[in-house]
Amino acid sequence: MNRIKSLFRARVLRHQVLTPSCRLVVFDRPAGFPAASPGHFVSVRVSDSSVPLLRRPFSILDLTAGELILLVKIVGRGSALLAGANPGDGLEIGGPFGGTVFEPPARGKAVFVAGGTGLAPAVFAARTWNKGGLVEEIHLVHGASTRDELLTGFCEKDFSHVHQATLDGSAGFGGDAVSLLEKLVNDGVVPLDALFSCGPRGMIRALVERVGSRFAEHHASLEAVMACGVGACRGCTVPVRENGETLLRAVCSDGTVFPAGDIAWEEWED
Amino acid sequence: MNKKKNAIRIGAVEFRNPVFLASGPAGYGLEYAGLIDLPSLGAVVTKTVSYSPRRGNPGRRLRETVSGLLNSVGLENVGAEEYFAEKLPPLYDAGVKPVVSLAAEDWEDYRKLLELTARQENVDVVELNLSCPNVERGGMAVGVDPDLVRRYVRLAKDILRGAAVLAKLTPNVQDIGLLALAAEEAGADGITAINTVLGMDIDTDSGKPVFHRIRAGLSGPAIMPVALEAVWRIRRRVEIPVIGVGGISSPLDAEKFFLAGATAIQIGTAIFYAPGLPGEILSALEERGIPAPINLPD
Numbered sequence A: 001m002n003r004i005k006s007l008f009r010a011r012v013l014r015h016q017v018l019t020p021s022c023r024l025v026v027f028d029r030p031a032g033f034p035a036a037s038p039g040h041f042v043s044v045r046v047s048d049s050s051v052p053l054l055r056r057p058f059s060i061l062d063l064t065a066g067e068l069i070l071l072v073k074i075v076g077r078g079s080a081l082l083a084g085a086n087p088g089d090g091l092e093i094g095g096p097f098g099g100t101v102f103e104p105p106a107r108g109k110a111v112f113v114a115g116g117t118g119l120a121p122a123v124f125a126a127r128t129w130n131k132g133g134l135v136e137e138i139h140l141v142h143g144a145s146t147r148d149e150l151l152t153g154f155c156e157k158d159f160s161h162v163h164q165a166t167l168d169g170s171a172g173f174g175g176d177a178v179s180l181l182e183k184l185v186n187d188g189v190v191p192l193d194a195l196f197s198c199g200p201r202g203m204i205r206a207l208v209e210r211v212g213s214r215f216a217e218h219h220a221s222l223e224a225v226m227a228c229g230v231g232a233c234r235g236c237t238v239p240v241r242e243n244g245e246t247l248l249r250a251v252c253s254d255g256t257v258f259p260a261g262d263i264a265w266e267e268w269e270d
Numbered sequence B: 001m002n003k004k005k006n007a008i009r010i011g012a013v014e015f016r017n018p019v020f021l022a023s024g025p026a027g028y029g030l031e032y033a034g035l036i037d038l039p040s041l042g043a044v045v046t047k048t049v050s051y052s053p054r055r056g057n058p059g060r061r062l063r064e065t066v067s068g069l070l071n072s073v074g075l076e077n078v079g080a081e082e083y084f085a086e087k088l089p090p091l092y093d094a095g096v097k098p099v100v101s102l103a104a105e106d107w108e109d110y111r112k113l114l115e116l117t118a119r120q121e122n123v124d125v126v127e128l129n130l131s132c133p134n135v136e137r138g139g140m141a142v143g144v145d146p147d148l149v150r151r152y153v154r155l156a157k158d159i160l161r162g163a164a165v166l167a168k169l170t171p172n173v174q175d176i177g178l179l180a181l182a183a184e185e186a187g188a189d190g191i192t193a194i195n196t197v198l199g200m201d202i203d204t205d206s207g208k209p210v211f212h213r214i215r216a217g218l219s220g221p222a223i224m225p226v227a228l229e230a231v232w233r234i235r236r237r238v239e240i241p242v243i244g245v246g247g248i249s250s251p252l253d254a255e256k257f258f259l260a261g262a263t264a265i266q267i268g269t270a271i272f273y274a275p276g277l278p279g280e281i282l283s284a285l286e287e288r289g290i291p292a293p294i295n296l297p298d
């Protein structure tokens, strides 16, 4: 049995505050931590107590020789504990987890739509593909509720074009990321080869229903509530249409990336 | 170090130590290979399989509670045929000791499941999941009725011949001791207790139950005292070994189960958040040995 070890203790090196609710948490890459690809995630034990109980999944935003970087939005107790970890603190981290990942686009042109912290896998993809010379044009469409919540300040250089939307119109396009993408498509601003999306379920579903078909392909990195993170508990399943059948796939181990058009949204209750 | 020091025996089967992974959380076993040193464990009880594949429950399947977890996975599994062909052999190859968990479902499927299991070469121990909903019983579990428990255990003993049969009981009954007794009378080689505790949750935003099936199974530290009491109660009723499971989340918790009279323990939910726990319990046992049961007053 020579599976790659996937349980580590990682030390927090520093934080970078991005918005009132979001920050980058930078860890010292633990010795032996395996290589990872865009769409992979780690699961972090945020507390030694039983509240919160489960480890919390976070997408890898970057993995360099020395660092593991996560983008953390505070939405509850677990994410608050992680965001509040002090430099020097050691946390138990499982990963990298995930099966399918974002693959570089065949013709070198990619459009990412990232809602909120869905930005993490988009940045990881951009950095990985830029480094490997695998893309020539990579657009980011990023939406937030207000100007203060826009996250792209730290990663603008990773994309060839950044298109921003705010719900209240305080910066960029006034509206959501899906409406902005529709406009960009209609105006002929973005290449229609490959669409990659990550973010809330509702956003990805709206993309599929409203603009996905304009692109040659559309791949989505999904989120679901998870317990094991390794495909054992079957707690994170998503119905996916394959060869005329709707199968339950585990987001953690069969995903996180799925052909967005194959997801059986009407059967995927929250 | 004496490797056999902590070996235990249930029926005719020897396990290298009394620390097992519980059915369900560990999946088919090897999913956890990167997180847990599986061959070092006494056994891995694999996810319950039914005769035919099952899709499991729609809707949300997990919800964290205070120190607990509600699940409504609903016995999703690949079915016995694929299990024996694809899932079980790699465990043997990896040096992992499996306990095969079988769904005590509707009678005819159950019989076919046992017959298929009896045809497998290596299976020397099974755990009957008596908490499965039974259509013939209007969705009630077999495990709530002593007569049914007796019939289901007896059929398993008849068909499986030499294999050790563990009866895994649900705590959602009046007196789990009576059900354990019924299993023992029918020839069970051991009792596993407990399965999850019935619970539910309501989403206050939508005003709807969180789970499609409304009720779900509670596990994790929150149920540990319930499981401990069940082991104690069963211990007073039966002679056969009792395997304690429910909320074990530290070496001290494990110790309590041995003190209450458990022959072995299983770890379920804890591997989700502390995959290092089985190893910690093993180290504690290696250092101090398996605690002897105390005499508990009635």
Ligand SMILES: Cc1cc2nc3c(=O)[nH]c(=O)nc-3n(C[C@H](O)[C@H](O)[C@H](O)COP(=O)(O)OP(=O)(O)OC[C@H]3O[C@@H](n4cnc5c(N)ncnc54)[C@H](O)[C@@H]3O)c2cc1C
Binding pocket: A041, A052, A056, A057, A058, A059, A060, A070, A071, A072, A073, A074, A075, A076, A077, A078, A079, A080, A117, A118, A120, A222, A223, A224, A225, A226, A256
């Ligand atoms: C594969 C994957 C990658 C993720 N990547 C990131 C990331 O890069 N950055 C980031 O900030 N968050 C990410 N998340 C979401 C993150 O895991 C949750 O926000 C976190 O677990 C919430 O924990 P909590 O204790 O703070 O909140 P809780 O108190 O548990 O919940 C607060 C709110 O968050 C929702 N929530 C809880 N768990 C999840 C979950 N697993 N997914 C989505 N919503 C959830 C709850 O429904 C609730 O509305 C990811 C989730 C998955 C499954």
Ligand SMILES: Cc1cc2nc3c(=O)[nH]c(=O)nc-3n(C[C@H](O)[C@H](O)[C@H](O)COP(=O)(O)O)c2cc1C
Binding pocket: A233, A235, B022, B023, B024, B025, B047, B048, B069, B071, B073, B075, B101, B129, B168, B194, B195, B196, B218, B219, B220, B221, B223, B245, B246, B247, B248, B266, B267, B268, B269, B270
């Ligand atoms: C996600 C999940 C799935 C489970 N699936 C099964 C199962 O298939 N068969 C079974 O006998 N018990 C199943 N159980 C119950 C556990 O084996 C165990 O009895 C129970 O969770 C209590 O132990 P714990 O608190 O250590 O998890 C499951 C539990 C969980 C949390």
Ligand code: FES
Binding pocket: A225, A226, A227, A228, A229, A230, A231, A232, A233, A234, A235, A236, A237, A250, A251, A252, A253
């Ligand atoms: S979280 Fe357990 S199967 Fe995905």
